[in-house]
Amino acid sequence: MSLLWAGFLLGGIFGVAARLGRFCLLRGLRQWAGRAHEQEAGGAPALQAFALALAVALLASQALAFFGLFDLGQAQIVRARFSWPAALLGGLLFGAGMALARSCGARSLVLLAGGNLRAFVTLLCLGLAAQATLTGVLAPLRLWLQGFGQITLAQATLDQKLQAGGLTPGLSLLLTAALPAFALLIYALRHPALRRSPVQWLSAMLIGALVAAGWWTTAHVGVDPFEPVALTSLSFIGPVAEGLLYLQLAVGREASLGPAMAAGTLAGALLAALATRSLRWEGFDSPQRLASSILGGLLMGLGGVLAVGCSIGQGLSGLSTLAIASLPACLGIVLGALAVIRLQAHATTHKEDLPS
Secondary structure, three states: OOHHHHHHHHHHHHHHHHHHOOOOHHHHHHHHHHHHHHHHOOOOOHHHHHHHHHOOOOOHHHHHOOOOOOOHEEEEEOEEEHHHHHHHHHHHHHHHHHHHHHHHHHHHHHHHHOEEEEHHHHHHHHHHHHHHHOOOHHHOOOOOOOOOEEEEEEOEEEEHHHOOOOOOOHHHHHHHHHHHHHHHHHHHHHHHHHHHHHHHHHHHHHHHHHHHHHHHHHHHHHOOOOOOEEEEEOOOOOHHHHHHHHHHHHOOOOHHHHHHHHHHHHHHHHHHHOOOOHHHHHHHHOOHHHHHHHHHHHHHHHHHHOOOOOOOHHHHHHHHEEEOOOHHHHHHHHHHHHHHHHHHHHHHHHHHHHHO
């Protein structure tokens, strides 16, 4: 099997699981932040599902790396030199955009496959902003921002840092992967909300396993020593931008793994939508909603490039490597999303309190 077809298959499985399990970090943060009846029922199931997926991704990825199937220290997302202010700012912008658009890049692909035209607008704006930030008119701004607060680490991951301090690889893996994964599992499963939804927790576990499968795939499938492929896994900012560019400029360009994975996600989510008979056209109900989707997509494109990933690319794949550079990006994503969620809730309450 070629690497492109392997990527398409990985994306297809992700699309099916994400569609059936309604997998979405934003949905979980909304439940955690404001849905009191969910709290009374025992938690925020979508956030618990994300925690479960992260626990599986972390354990599976680190276990495979421990047994020598790949070297996560060589992963593209693991960086010894980075700007933590730019990563944090990028995360904040991405999280805010995700809340405004009401979906991240991965979720937008899944929703689009089911006929959601709002997601189509979001993806177009996300891809435009991401490509402009990577190689277009916003590239100078990106380089300027990434010049602030740059640090160079002797060890780029948490486990490398502990091993450099004298711990054995096994003990380091226990402290940095096994214990955090156990804590995530406790959070995910101690409340009944997630346990009552087998489809949701099974989908979450499958998505976590796909992260580890992504590392293995890029390390072993279609390996060419003369054209090595960067070790990577699930991520959707760069792939969406590359995919849109490929659609416009395919002549003379070779297809790559990222767009193949994005296309597979669309195909898998479409199959799931057809199987569950949930395929239907959805549009905008107001100009304000259209503006939110546009602004959200633009912020996610810019922020995702600065943060070097999205809620999946950093929140699952990045954290599964224990990369130190992923920590400020993920913190920013959560804080940015929560800030907009709070502002939206306040604005709704204020509007309801106004005299009619």
